[in-house]
Structure formats: C-alpha cells, structure tokens
Amino acid sequence: DGGITQSPKYLFRKEGQNVTLSCEQNLNHDAMYWYRQDPGQGLRLIYYSQIVNDFQKGDIAEGYSVSREKKESFPLTVTSAQKNPTAFYLCATVGSVHRGNWVGNQPQHFGDGTRLSIL
Amino acid sequence: GNSVTQMEGPVTLSEEAFLTINCTYTATGYPSLFWYVQYPGEGLQLLLKATKADDKGSNKGFEATYRKETTSFHLEKGSVQVSDSAVYFCALSAGGTSYGKLTFGQGTILTVHP
Numbered sequence: 001d002g003g004i005t006q007s008p009k010y011l012f013r014k015e016g017q018n019v020t021l022s023c024e025q026n027l028n029h030d031a032m033y034w035y036r037q038d039p040g041q042g043l044r045l046i047y048y049s050q051i052v053n054d055f056q057k058g059d060i061a062e063g064y065s066v067s068r069e070k071k072e073s074f075p076l077t078v079t080s081a082q083k084n085p086t087a088f089y090l091c092a093t094v095g096s097v098h099r100g101n102w103v104g105n106q107p108q109h110f111g112d113g114t115r116l117s118i119l
Numbered sequence: 120g121n122s123v124t125q126m127e128g129p130v131t132l133s134e135e136a137f138l139t140i141n142c143t144y145t146a147t148g149y150p151s152l153f154w155y156v157q158y159p160g161e162g163l164q165l166l167l168k169a170t171k172a173d174d175k176g177s178n179k180g181f182e183a184t185y186r187k188e189t190t191s192f193h194l195e196k197g198s199v200q201v202s203d204s205a206v207y208f209c210a211l212s213a214g215g216t217s218y219g220k221l222t223f224g225q226g227t228i229l230t231v232h233p
Binding site for chain 2: 004006033042043044045090092109110
C-alpha cells in the first residue's frame with residue numbers, strides 16, 4: 001500500500017539526549033514536511049524539504065535538525081537544545097513538482113504521528 | 120504573514136444537528152484553502168479543498184465555499200453523526216515561494232452525542 005510510515009508511535013527522551021523520529025514514504029512525492037502539534041495550537045511547521053539534499057527551516061526549527069539523503073526518507077532529530085520537546089510530531093508529503101500542478105493546490109498526506117514525551 | 124483563525128471550541132452537538140465551524144484567513148495573493156480532520160491518535164486526513172474564489176469543496180456531506188470578499192472558508196454539514204466526532208483544522212497554502220507549506224488554524228474539537 002502507498003503511504004507514509006512514522007516510527008516509533010511513542011518515544012521517550014531523557015534529559016540531554018537526542019532522539020530521532022523516522023518518516024518514510026512510498027508515494028514518490030518530492031516534498032516532505034515536519035509539523036509539531038500541541039494542544040490548542042494547531043500544527044506548526046518545523047522543517048520542510050522540496051527535493052533530495054535540500055531542506056529549509058520552518059517557523060519553529062530551533063532545537064531540531066533534519067536530513068534528506070533519499071527521496072523516501074526525512075528523519076527529524078530532536079536535540080537536547082529543544083527544551084520543551086513533549087508534543088505530537090507529524091510528517092507530511094505532497095506530490096511531485098514534475099506533474100505541472102502547482103504544489104500548493106495539492107493536499108498534503110500525513111503519517112499517523114509520533115508522540116514524544118520526557119522521562 | 121499568513122494566518123488562519125478558527126472559531127473557538129469545543130463544539131458539542133446532538134446527532135442530526137446542523138454544524139458550522141467558522142474559518143477566516145489572512146494571506147497575500149490567492150491561497151488554496153483546505154479542511155483537514157483528525158481522529159484520536161491519528162494523523163490528519165484531507166476532508167475537502169478549494170483552490171480559487173467561489174469554489175465549493177465537498178466530501179462526506181461536508182461543504183465549504185471559498186469566499187474571497189470575506190476571506191472565509193466556513194465548514195458546514197447538514198446532519199452530523201456520532202462518527203463525525205473529531206478535531207477539524209482549517210488551513211491555507213499560499214502562493215509564490217511557499218512551496219506548499221500549510222498554515223493551520225488552532226483546530227476545533229467536535230463531539231457529537233447520540
């Protein structure tokens with residue numbers, strides 16, 4: 001089945017520890033996004049990537065890092081510099097730019113999320 | 120910058136009641152507008168979308184019309200069911216170099232009782 005797989009579903013972080021959240025897609029989509037969801041605040045953009053080996057900061061990138069070495073994968077690392085990491089993290093993708101449709105008209109597809117908590 | 124404002128919730132309704140969730144936006148240019156739904160413990164699913172003024176998006180009995188004059192995209196359903204209980208997000212995707220980035224409202228929790 002085509003889709004987006006986020007793992008793990010639940011993750012716990014100790015003080016001073018970096019943790020990495022996985023996002024894998026088999027939709028052949030070019031663009032990938034990471035959002036953070038907190039209660040009552042909607043979703044906020046952390047990082048996004050338009051193509052392999054390229055990514056840009058979103059609105060709340062501090063304390064996070066990403067890589068995009070393969071089209072299918074866009075892992076997010078929550079570093080120890082992120083002082084309030086407890087949240088629900090969602091990965092999303094949007095379709096290929098090569099089809100001629102402006103990517104902003106296309107809906108994003110979301111994974112089922114990873115819930116990160118502090119021990 | 121771009122922003123989306125949704126009506127404050129939570130919203131509690133009885134089954135078969137009429138639903139309206141208000142959404143207004145601020146954006147430069149001509150954004151595309153979306154409604155997403157989130158069920159407990161899951162990611163977001165696209166409910167409907169509209170890409171230009173006066174377009175009406177519809178799906179599963181839900182409707183929303185892109186009103187440029189009032190910068191609104193209110194979600195409506197004529198008769199809600201218990202299975203519609205979820206969190207609803209209004210979002211916009213602006214043009215130019217935004218490259219599909221979504222700006223979300225804060226979400227509205229809907230609970231439908233039998």
